[in-house]
Amino acid sequence: MNTLFDKIWDKHVVQIVEDGPTQLYIDRLYCHEVTSPQAFAGMRERGLKCFRPDQIVCMPDHNTPTHDQDKPIEDPVSRHQVDTLAKNTADFGLTHFGMMNPKNGIIHVVGPERGLSLPGMTIVCGDSHTSTHGAMGAVAFGIGTSEVEMVMASQCILQSKPKSMRISVNGKLKKGVTAKDVALYIMSKMSTSGATGYFVEYAGSAVKSLSMEGRLTLSNLTIEMGARGGFIAPDEVTFEYLKGREYAPKGADWDKAVEYWKTLKSGDDAVFDKDITFDAADIEPMVTYGTNPGMGMGISQHIPTLDTVDAAGQISYKKSLVYMGFQPGDSLLGKKVDYVFCGSCTNGRIEDFRAFASIVKGRKKAEGVTCWLVPGSWMVDAQIREEGLDKIFEEAGFALRQPGCSACLAMNDDKIPAGKLSVSTSNRNFEGRQGPGARTVLASPLVAAAAAVTGVITDPRTLM
Amino acid sequence: MKQKFDIITSTCVPLPLENVDTDQIIPARFLKATDKNGFGDNLFRDWRYDKEGNPIKSFVLNDPTYGGCILVAGKNFGSGSSREHAAWAIAGYGFRVVISSFFADIHKNNELNNFVLPVVVSEQFLAELFDSINKNPKMEVKVDLPNQTVTNLATGKSEKFEINGYKKYCLMNALDDIDFLLENKDKIEAWEKKQKNA
Structure with missing residues (x-):
């Protein structure tokens, strides 16, 4: 109310x-x-x-x-x-x-x-x-x-x-x-x-x-x-x-x-059907390890073991880890990364490219990593160029692509090949979302950038 | 797609997985059509066919043991993308009913708008239903829209399911929401006028 x-x-x-x-x-x-x-x-x-x-x-x-x-x-x-x-x-x-x-x-x-x-x-x-x-x-x-x-x-x-x-x-x-x-x-x-x-x-x-x-x-x-x-x-x-x-x-x-x-706010007496509170201090850079966006953990944590999953969900849980090529109890830190995608309606705005640039500045793209930087719009593209971020990307070995949804759902030709691991700033890690057989780890532009310059999943705080 | 819905008795196709998302129901690369036809051929495409396009024998849609126009799925069916192509694929394949203990919101509406009935049952009813199908793939389920009941004919157990009176009327009479909205244009114009004057 x-x-x-x-x-x-x-x-x-x-x-x-x-x-x-x-x-x-x-x-x-x-x-x-x-x-x-x-x-x-x-x-x-x-x-x-x-x-x-x-x-x-x-x-x-x-x-x-x-x-x-x-x-x-x-x-x-x-x-x-x-x-x-x-x-x-x-x-x-x-x-x-x-x-x-x-x-x-x-x-x-x-x-x-x-x-x-x-x-x-x-x-x-x-x-x-x-x-x-x-x-x-x-x-x-x-x-x-x-x-x-x-x-x-x-x-x-x-x-x-x-x-x-x-x-x-x-x-x-x-x-x-x-x-x-x-x-x-x-x-x-x-x-x-x-x-x-x-x-x-x-x-x-x-x-x-x-x-x-x-x-x-x-x-x-x-x-x-x-x-x-x-x-x-x-x-x-x-x-x-x-x-x-x-x-x-x-x-x-x-x-x-x-x-x-200015009048658009909930009243002091507002009653919500559900009211949930989290503490910002509990949050660290996140990565997903499974095949839906709810399967996420802090980057320093380990993939939950099977006994933490309820009985009805165990078939799906096992299927999901098999798909990703991960084991329960694994840490993702140090896992080899094949593709990095920064873009989408989730993280394709100017601030996201500033964050990406802040990590790759003065570093080089890791060998063996394919990286797609896709601005969310031509306006974002123009902002990137105005701020000189395109120069930072270029010096670090990255190229800017043209705007669109791109590898978020691979309806164009930006598809992650089967079995390859992608660190992506997009919104869904569903099976096949980034291409048939593609394996997706969802993360922030900072985590994506850290993976792009090291070639493995890396805690971006070690590079800041 | 418009068809009247009344009482359906059928064998079932079991899919005991949770969080089946709409990218699995119909992968994005099949969304490029500009009409509603043919999506049934690619329903659950990447679970149903291998890379060469050969049927994967172990997947339930390729197993002749199972058939019928009722799909029974695990909790949180249809999460993810709003693509109505998922509902067109389910309807196009020939399913008239999807039974689960929980549906994602947008997909549930999409099914209803395509005259596929989403039936929400309790976790226990769902678990027993999977068990019944497992024991006898030829067992049937009766879905009675007028009385809003779903019955596991193997055990005889029955449950009531929810649907609002308006949507039930639409399904039973093959009417869609646009028919309704077009009849209410005067109310829409009155609303707009009120805003302008405010």
């Missing part, structure tokens, strides 16, 4: 269907090329136009190659999907940031950085990592393609109201501990289903101390513990970040907006 989630959700209720879900108004719909074509096809079959085309923003990101984006995409099936989005957006009169448009990038990186995702909004996209936009103080969540079609047709969606959960992280984050580590730590405690049915509000001094980029990383990973979304109440950090962004309100509208945004 009286949580920020209630305030935003309740404001957007069009009606509550009798013995059914809520009809919720959606302020912003984002579409990418993978989960939208069947929705557009459905709209055509029904002979419908988009109800509120001005509230829909589209861009390709999953299939885009990370090189030669000025040339046609080599894979004809990928090319067809990207071309289909361009055609659909033209036919339906929607905003489209196509490949090579300076506004293109990963949809969850572009939305916030262009000021399209604002506090108090309801935001959806056919993509589970839509939770990212929650960092702006918005109620943002991933939906399926049928639901994308619903929003195109009516700017509404039918949803049951989730329960509310507050996760507070109090205290000061230790050296070498980033937002990614906070998220992986929370997931390791909550499991991949621990927040299913809930919407999460992040709070506490450690969360409030995060930059906007860090908050986006934390909110992004909320879906990995099963929650529909996660958000952080907007504050000066949010307003400072948004001020002057292309699509953010300007002039008198800005002042009015900020005045409203």
Whole structure:
């Protein structure tokens, strides 16, 4: 009761269907090329136009190659999907940031950085990592393609109201501990289903101390513990970040907006269905050892032994370690690394590349490691160059690629080969996620950079 | 995809794994289609076929012992990506019901929107069901949507399952949410007007 989630959700209720879900108004719909074509096809079959085309923003990101984006995409099936989005957006009169448009990038990186995702909004996209936009103080969540079609047709969606959960992280984050580590730590405690049915509000001094980029990383990973979304109440950090962004309100509208945004917080008397607290001091740089993001541990720790897993979960647990080529009780420190990926909607922002650069500066890429540095958008790419980080990467033997989802889910040609170990700043270590048979260790950009210069899993604090 | 759902009695396909994510149900490289057809062929692709595309005999979908239109899976089925392609793959393969003790939220909605019924049962019911199928792969389960009951016909044990009245009506009458939303345009416009005036 009286949580920020209630305030935003309740404001957007069009009606509550009798013995059914809520009809919720959606302020912003984002579409990418993978989960939208069947929705557009459905709209055509029904002979419908988009109800509120001005509230829909589209861009390709999953299939885009990370090189030669000025040339046609080599894979004809990928090319067809990207071309289909361009055609659909033209036919339906929607905003489209196509490949090579300076506004293109990963949809969850572009939305916030262009000021399209604002506090108090309801935001959806056919993509589970839509939770990212929650960092702006918005109620943002991933939906399926049928639901994308619903929003195109009516700017509404039918949803049951989730329960509310507050996760507070109090205290000061230790050296070498980033937002990614906070998220992986929370997931390791909550499991991949621990927040299913809930919407999460992040709070506490450690969360409030995060930059906007860090908050986006934390909110992004909320879906990995099963929650529909996660958000952080907007504050000066949010307003400072948004001020002057292309699509953010300007002039008198800005002042009015900020005045409203300042009211967006949970009441002192707010009651959450679940309230969980963590201590920032308990968190160290994290790595995952299994095949879901909840299977994470501090980098100095050892993989849990089988007796710590409940009976029903033991088949999955064993299968997962066999897949990864690890043994219960193993430490990951010193394990040979074949690939390093820094990018994705989780860690493809400027702060992530600054962190990566801080470790590789003055060092050299380890032999035998293939490293893909993929900015989340052209804007991030421009920032990297403005700050001279590209020079640091170049001197250390790294090359910058072009923006897109890339090796996070390997829908383009950035695939990790079977059996190879990848340290990745992305969000999922599922079997085959980065390519059939690929083995993924999820970690922060600092841990990824440490692996890239040493060739093995290394505690980044030893290089700081 | 729209089809009426009433009572289904069928043998089951058991998948006693937990946290089956949507990347396993349908790997990302198969998401490039622009229509909803053919995803069933790649359901559980990397568990079902080896690198050369040969069926992996030990995987349950390749084992002729098991069949039917009910998939029985371990806890937290459908976690991860929101891809509705996972639901299209399940429906396309021919499953009408998925039974588990716990579903991921988005995937559960995606199943419902494709007229596949997710049935949530207790951990105990699920464990007994796996046991019954193990003892007799030809045993059947009855899923009765009108009465919201699921029955293990080997043991005779039955459980109630939850579904909201609206969605139940939609499934039983082959109606989808867009039909409903289009009928409510006036309410949407009224909401927008109210915001503008606020």
